[in-house]
Amino acid sequence: MSKLIAPSVLAADFANLQRDIEMINNSDADWIHIDVMDGVFVPNISFGIPVIKAIQKHAKKTMDVHLMIVNPDQYISTFKNIGANNLTVHFEACTHLHRTIQAIQKEGMKAGVALNPHTPISVLEDVIMDIDLICLMSVNPGFGGQNFIENTYKKIIQLKHMIEQSGSSALIEIDGGVTDQNAHKLISAGADILVAGSFVFKSQNPSETIQNLRLLANS
Ligand SMILES: O=C(CO)[C@H](O)[C@H](O)COP(=O)(O)O
Numbered sequence: 017m018s019k020l021i022a023p024s025v026l027a028a029d030f031a032n033l034q035r036d037i038e039m040i041n042n043s044d045a046d047w048i049h050i051d052v053m054d055g056v057f058v059p060n061i062s063f064g065i066p067v068i069k070a071i072q073k074h075a076k077k078t079m080d081v082h083l084m085i086v087n088p089d090q091y092i093s094t095f096k097n098i099g100a101n102n103l104t105v106h107f108e109a110c111t112h113l114h115r116t117i118q119a120i121q122k123e124g125m126k127a128g129v130a131l132n133p134h135t136p137i138s139v140l141e142d143v144i145m146d147i148d149l150i151c152l153m154s155v156n157p158g159f160g161g162q163n164f165i166e167n168t169y170k171k172i173i174q175l176k177h178m179i180e181q182s183g184s185s186a187l188i189e190i191d192g193g194v195t196d197q198n199a200h201k202l203i204s205a206g207a208d209i210l211v212a213g214s215f216v217f218k219s220q221n222p223s224e225t226i227q228n229l230r231l232l233a234n235s
């Protein structure tokens with residue numbers, strides 16, 4: 017399977033959101049990564065339902081929604097209705113993670129679980145067969161533009177091993193601080209999807225930057 021690039025709209029120009037979504041549509045990007053922050057689970061508030069509805073009107077790529085919120089269960093059907101294809105919840109925010117995963121899949125979405133940098137991958141041992149996607153946070157969630165945490169490589173290698181040993185088909189997504197400097201190394205360690213926000217949207221030519229990341233990921 018080719019490796020995927022998911023630009024994060026957290027770093028887009030919100031006053032020109034339609035323009036930036038169309039840039040993603042016309043680029044080599046595979047997914048659109050959409051970060052939802054509630055100011056409780058993480059110390060920041062990004063955007064919510066009305067903005068994602070507006071994104072849905074224009075988005076032509078897989079909508080990969082990353083929930084950094086407490087009590088995600090109460091919004092699962094809402095996110096389905098506004099176009100989420102993948103719905104990722106945080107391990108640290110779910111008391112009944114297995115129930116949450118089942119509820120996401122019952123709505124017809126792919127279920128993802130995100131782990132904070134301090135959370136060991138071993139917490140996924142008993143749900144690894146049930147998950148479609150694992151999002152390893154390579155920064156502390158809440159903000160774009162942070163520095164990549166080097167310990168992530170070790171976690172990818174461990175997680176890849178766990179996935180292979182178990183026979184799970186879960187994909188590994190890396191979120192935070194992804195650039196052209198670490199993209200190839202992340203893929204070599206076992207990543208399947210790279211999320212990139214600031215590196216794409218702060219570049220001179222975001223579409224070319226996406227193309228470059230995709231080439232690096234698949235070289
Ligand atoms: O979930 C996130 C932050 O919590 C974002 O997806 C992530 O930060 C991407 O932004 P950048 O590439 O600028 O680090």
Ligand SMILES: [Fe+2]
Pocket residue numbers: 024049050051082191211
């Ligand atoms: Fe994210």
